Amino acid sequence: MKNRIHVLRAEKRWTQAELAEHLNVSRQTINALETEKYDPSLPLAFSIARLFARPMEEIFLFEADDAPPHHEV
């Protein structure tokens, strides 16, 4: 799933570590989110939306390919 976390973080001038601290996750997880290798859980997605004070749809761009979630080996 595409997202704008990297752009929103840059606007706030936060490092990945700082954003990680705000969201109570590890820096590796922020990196995986920004590189779109990992889709967050619903609670984490809400926390991200709340932190940046944006509706979820402005942060996460859901496309036809994204459903159903799949993770290949």
Place this chain on the structure above:
Amino acid sequence: MNTKPRMTPVKASRRYQTEVVVAMVIYMALMAAVVPTLKTQPPLPERVLLAILPVLPIVWVIWAVIKYLRRADELQRRVHIEALAIAAGVAAFLSLSYGFLEDMAGFPHIPLWWVFMVIDLVWAGSACILWRRYK
């Protein structure tokens, strides 16, 4: 949703690493203390006690792993649980097949503690490989 204030994943990792290192130091110290005594062939009840003693810190390691998995963030938890599932599968498969080879094909006996080594090594190896998926 969990409303309790949580230990941060960074702190949880550090706590886990500290606990494992301390437990392993105790384990090695106990091994060093127990092995020479065992070589003197003490009576059976004593031997049982001495053989069991070094694994007590491993109970602490297992507890530390469980605590870490609960405190880790969702991606760390996903990676480690998947890696542990792979490790459990590989260890189950290897111990089952080698058990059959021992029983039916006369292969030499391998001590059971190797199962522990296989789980740990495959867990660590799988976790490294799985992390690459998210980098």
